[in-house]
Amino acid sequence: MLLFLFTHILDTALILVGPVWYNKIIAIYRLPLFGVMEIGLFAAVLYHALNGVRVILVDFWIPSIERHTQMFAIQMVLFALIFLPVSWIMLGHTLHGGAH
Numbered sequence: 001m002l003l004f005l006f007t008h009i010l011d012t013a014l015i016l017v018g019p020v021w022y023n024k025i026i027a028i029y030r031l032p033l034f035g036v037m038e039i040g041l042f043a044a045v046l047y048h049a050l051n052g053v054r055v056i057l058v059d060f061w062i063p064s065i066e067r068h069t070q071m072f073a074i075q076m077v078l079f080a081l082i083f084l085p086v087s088w089i090m091l092g093h094t095l096h097g098g099a100h
Contacts, residue, residue: 001048004041035094039087046083050075 014022028034054075057064064071 001044032094039090042086042090043083047079050079
C-alpha cells in the first residue's frame with residue numbers, strides 16, 4: 001500500500017512538469033499488469049479494513065475474546081464474499097481495456 005501511495009504522489013506531482021509527462025505516466029497504468037496490481041491492492045485494503053473491525057471488536061467487546069477464531073472465520077467469509085465479485089469486475093475491466 002505504501003508503494004502505491006508513493007507512486008500516486010509521484011505521478012500526481014508530474015502535472016507540475018507538464019501535461020505531456022503526466023499523460024505518458026497515466027497511459028502506463030492502463031497496462032494489464034497494473035490492473036492485476038490494482039486487484040492485489042484492493043485485496044490488501046479490504047483485508048486490512050475487515051481485520052481492523054475484528055481487532056476493534058476484540059479490544060472493546062470483552063466476550064469476543066473467547067470467539068476470536070470464529071470472528072476470524074467470519075472475517076474471511078466476508079472477505080471472499082466482497083473480494084470475489086469486485087475482483088471479477090476489475091479483472092473484466094483490465095482484460096477489456098476499460099477505465100480503472
